[in-house]
Amino acid sequence: MINLKINGTPVSVPAGTTILEAARQMNIDIPTLCFLKEINAIGACRICVVENRVNGVGRLVAACVFPVAEGMDIYTHSPMVLKARKQTLELILSNHEKKCLSCVRSGDCELQRLCNEYKVEKEDKFDGDVNFYEEDASAVHMVRNNNKCILCRRCVAVCEKNQAVSVIGANERGFATHIGSAFDDGLGLTSCVACGQCIVACPTGALAERDDTDKVWEALADPTKHVVVQVAPSIRVTLGEAFDMPIGTNVEGKMVTALKKLGFDKVFDTDLSADLTIMEEANELIDRVQKGGALPMITSCSPGWIKFCEHNFPDMIPHLSSCKSPQQMFGALVKTYYAEKNNIDPKDIVSVSVMPCTAKKFEVGRENQNAAGVPDVDISITTRELARMIKRAGLFFTKLEDSEFDNPLGIGSGAGLIFGATGGVMEAALRTAVETLTGEELGKLEFTDVRGTAGIKEASYKVGDLDIKVAVCSGLANAKELLKKVQAGEADYTFIEIMGCPGGCVNGGGQPFQPASVRNFEDLRAMRAKALYDTDAAMTLRKSHENPMIKELYDTYLERPGSHKAHELLHTTYVARNRFGEQ
Amino acid sequence: MSNKCPVPFKGTKEQEQQLHEVIAKHKDQDGPLMPVLQEAQEIYGYLPIEVQKIISEGLNIPLEHIYGVVTFYAQFSLAPKGEYKIGVCLGTACYVKGSGDILNKIKEIIGIDVGECTPDGKFSLEATRCIGACGLAPVMTINEEVYGRLVVGDIPDILKKYMD
Structure with a gap:
């Protein structure tokens, strides 16, 4: 153990601990802008400086990367520290587009919060050259405004290290340094997978999802349109964060009420189409096993993962399940089954989805996602956009009463619900596969081997006569590692679940912002996932194949899993893409 | 906003062959990118996207990473010399x-x-x-x-x- 003093108070911490971590143990939050635990420890932004006093002489060191040493005498908010941090902020502001009033991150911006905390009184204390960059709006899912970029490189780090996508980086040098893609082509021309992990990592308003809320408001105000919304499993356990509720609060009831008050004609639950995905995917898997199809079969729920596979592993496309994602299956049902049943022309339906995901904005425009000849889903918004709509409508979210999803597409099982966490699809599939193939009821529904936030998980199960070896993977760097093993013949899995974002949808690129002070010290993914698992454990309907609405759908409309009709409505195709995108 | 060179690429098969040899020569050493870029510029006179893509595939380094290095050093050029x-x-x-x-x-x-x-x-x-x-x-x-x-x-x- 290393003994040191922080602000005069003795503390002992293991060797290798940084000053930032040691201070945190004493409940002192040292501000950071560039630092992201494990992936961006570059000590570049200098906002985390603390005073390291040696023989009475203070020196500033970067707390995020400076390891503790025996006998250190550290001061985290001495006059020297406060002055340095304030000056750093003033220098950042000298080349920053200070349009806070119209900025999407206003109130949620880490730079803005620090300027407030450090009593920055003049935005233009340092007068000098200011860069001007055109906005990059070339991608369907997001917009980059480099005039608000502080060059912290968090986005670059997550793109490269977590996601192995690496389509953004620092171009040019010195004052001209800016974050962009190769040849400064727009992001939309690259092999970006639209996961949005860069957006949730960004401390300022430089990166934001493409805001589609105006389209939703317009649809809601149009009396000729029947506006239907579906909500993904994970939204109910993250939306509360946007209203300062504790991480991991399930706000399903309030969320449904809010959507009804916003004016949606029907509020439906994507959990239902998650259940439907299980039915179709399990059927596809058994079919592949029995008929010698491409194995391992890999899940297709995550559009970021799908695009990654198309760009980087096009020869693995035959391994992808042909099932549409739950979002698209739901959209297809709304514009066929629901439209027919209620005698509504699918052209008059506006199908909206609330997703934890920016890649869903890309997915709605993919080919072969139009079961009724019109797009299955018209508008996909993120959790953050929904929170913005609720605020704009003036709803006191935390005080709303609970209400329930509408029928007929509002019934989901616990199996569908846990789709929101990494391993959830696998667990849901196993619950159904085991009971279907053995004809016996499972004693214990929890498949704990596939739970948890590890990047790659493996397990083997005996399902009836079949020995099934599965892998569960989240984060695309992990997916790349796993797929290379599969390609090299070093792994013989039957079924693989892959989610694009580390931890799965609960940590999706469309989820509420959490500042670095939370992301670096709390296990956000596990806290959000726990809310899903706890809710599932308390439900009576916990298996996809027991969902009464699923039975009804197959009995009256889809015939059986894998039927011709099911294929027409619920399955899709993929395209091999270049590893350089359109560049 | 694209910074691609508007002059059509006129690389020859021989030049590409030379570049592949350069890549093969440096591929397994630590930090192969700088020597490969330097020699590539000697072969072509500049480093257009066509050349950077060959290097990206050959060294398995993302294109953006290569472009970042090329634009960092003043010695590398994205445009050919004119007549x-x-x-x-x-x-x-x-x-x-x-x-x-x-x-x-x-x-x-x-x-x-x-x-x-x-x-x-x-x-x-x-x-x-x-x-x-x-x-x-x-x-x-x-x-x-x-x-x-x-x-x-x-x-x-x-x-x-x-x-x-």
């Missing part, structure tokens, strides 16, 4: 004598920025350090020809000579 290489001296003596205005006039007439080449491959433009002709300041060179004691008004006629 006529214009150099405007921005050394101290030339600069105080107004070579900045000379440079701006040239940019205006041929429509490219420093480090670029006109789409027809005719002119490329460089801003140089002191070329040692301070007595003639401000100075510019076009290939081997030196033009001194320039005023902005001289520029259109000088460039005209090279435009046919």
